[in-house]
Amino acid sequence: MVAENNEQDHFSGYEQDFYSLQTNFNKTIDTITTTSTADKRKTIINTAERELSEANDIIGQMERELINAPTPSRVRLQARLRLLKSEGEKMKRDLRRASLSPLINQDREDLLLNMNPESDLDASTIDQRQRLLNGTERLGESSRRLEGSHRLALETENIGVNILSTLKGQRETLLRTRDTLGEADSYIDKSSRTLKVMARRMATNKIIIGIIILVLVALIVLIVWSKLF
Template sequence: MDETPTAQFDAYENDFKHLISSISDKLEGSGKNLLGEQRKAALRKVEIELDEADDIVSQIELELQGIPQSVKAPYVNRLKQAKADLTKYKKLSKELHSQAARSDLLGPFKPGRADSDDPYGERSDRARLLAGAETLNDGSRRIGDSTRIALETENHGADILSTLRGQREQIENSRNMLQSADGSIDRASGTLKGMIRQMYKQRFILSGIGVFFVVLVLFVLYFKLVRH
């Protein structure tokens, strides 16, 4: 298998030409006579093939970089032609998509209706335009409803945020109160400890005084009873 840059270029170019031929047939050949869903399906297939053709053109550009400068000129022209074909069918595909969209909006045109006795029949251009205007009005109403719902949701969200802020403030106030209570409890605990120490100190002093008086009484009794 020939793996030279020019051989790869030719292979990618052949693939591109095959895709372009298929696209051309769907847009300008037999596919042009398709109607309704068949036409839509053909246009969707064209979009896929155009993406594939775009990728192939990118590959062709890469292969062009490896072709020797002495023989590069004709390959540059062939790449330009491929890009021109791709641009042409992309534009044509976009136009046909737009036509299909307008056809869906205004409804199918039936030959001969414009020559009927009633120029404003239900299938006349005026009726189709009115139907299109009504569709646009419905879309506007839906957009208005969506906007109203979004605003209501935003207001509801704002109320929720306001409630959450209030609850956060209450929690912060409660936390501050708890911290103050902890401080008060610590101070009260210190006071109680001081009172307990003072109580033990007073008890020790009273005990010492009691012992002193007992010793004093015993000493007095000793002198009165024994020394006489």
Template sequence: MADYELFQTYEADFQIAYEEAQEKLNQIRDLDGEPRKSAMKAVERATDECYEIIDQMSIEVQNISSSERSSFNSKIRSYRSSVEKQKIQLKKLMDDEDRRILFGSSPQFDYNNNDPNYSQRQSLLRANASLERSSDRLRDSQRIGAETENIGAGILNDLRGQREQIINSRNTLMDADGYVDKSIRTLRKMTRRMATNKMITYAIIAVLIILIFLVLLSKFW
């Protein structure tokens, strides 16, 4: 039951990311300039998040019974197909934006096969778009690397603090062990003294009994 609940949680997260990407896609057509670029990047981030959530769902499905796994896999395939469609729409919008930036919006450019420079322009456009996306991915990788480094530093600090706590606990246990040994030795000494005192007490009682017998015997003699 817990596996189903976790899968449903991933589904809810996926729906949020997918709807956010779809909403931004619908807004891009009405935007221009920097807001348009920001919306495209937002769609790209949301799409990447969708893929990550789908990967998490694929892992979680392995914990579900094989008799019910097929229906969940079908859901995952449907989600992945929807994200792929979003990705294709985003790529088309990005290509249009790159074309507009590269050639401008002037009608003097005829983007058709009758233009003798069409192939060269298209190749240049694709190379420029690919370079820009690679630069964005590189910046994202650097950002993720910096975040990972910060997380690693935090984990190291936590481990260092836990190590100090373990050392302190070990020292405390060693001190406690020393106190226990001392207590055991003290108890043994007290036990031996009690045994000695008992023997002395029994000896005194025996002497008193002998003296009493001697006094009684002296009266009859």
């Protein structure tokens, strides 16, 4: 039990470090999307990549800790680790999306600049490019929704694992209670048999005492009768 608690404390410490690093990473991503200078954006992207690498190192350390974790707590710790891995994959996607966002915005600006009466572009081509950009936005939105659903599924799985662990503990308690009741029934049966034996012995003793009394009375009557006659 002490080793299990220590293992969970280690995992909690790793989780706190991970989420703290993720908070800084998200701030860095926001800075990337609002920075217009290419050199500065590159520097910020390098910072985000370094933070992402540190997050992966934390996950790797947690995987190594999980190998030596006690079996009863390993299932819960695996669920928590899967959740962090999911967050790590999301960080990778956010960094990739933030790195590509200036290119997408530039394509959109070029498209808007080319949409003028003197443009040689065919109207259908412009419309196709606009639809392509709209489709890209919809795909990004769908991807974010799927990420949210996946995160919710992992959280639900974690809750389910905790519930199963609680039910397992309650089952073990009920089994121990049943064994205790079985032992109590065994003791009660032994006590009942002992009382029955004692009751039979008391009845036998009463019969013997009654016979002795009758014999004594008969002897007294016989002695008295012999003296009188």
